[in-house]
Amino acid sequence: MAKYVICCCELKALIKDPAIGAEERVAAQVKLGKLPKDSNPIRVVLRCMVTGRPRGNLRYFQLSRITFREKALKGELTGVVKSSW
Numbered sequence: 001m002a003k004y005v006i007c008c009c010e011l012k013a014l015i016k017d018p019a020i021g022a023e024e025r026v027a028a029q030v031k032l033g034k035l036p037k038d039s040n041p042i043r044v045v046l047r048c049m050v051t052g053r054p055r056g057n058l059r060y061f062q063l064s065r066i067t068f069r070e071k072a073l074k075g076e077l078t079g080v081v082k083s084s085w
Contacts, residue, residue, distance in 0.1 A: 004039035008032065 014020060014028040037043065046057045048064035056065040061077065072080045 004035055005041075008035060008039070 011028045011032040015025055015032070017025075045054050046059065046062075047054050048057055048067055049062045050067045051064055053064040053066070057063065058065065058068050061068055063071065068077070071077050072082070
């Protein structure tokens with residue numbers, strides 16, 4: 001993923017540059033389209049560090065909601081207290 005960042009930025013700068021011709025712009029767009037889809041940092045999915053679950057994650061703890069609840073009830077997470085009001 002990181003090795004494509006520089007190439008992607010250069011191609012995007014070429015595409016946005018009004019000074020270049022239409023043919024060069026199209027060639028840059030084709031090159032940008034041929035880069036691997038998974039090289040885009042937006043496609044990186046946050047996963048639970050324990051189970052690998054891709055949904056329902058808490059970013060601060062890097063755990064899924066299910067694993068977070070289990071660890072919190074066992075007292076394995078510092079600073080987490082069950083709320084009551």
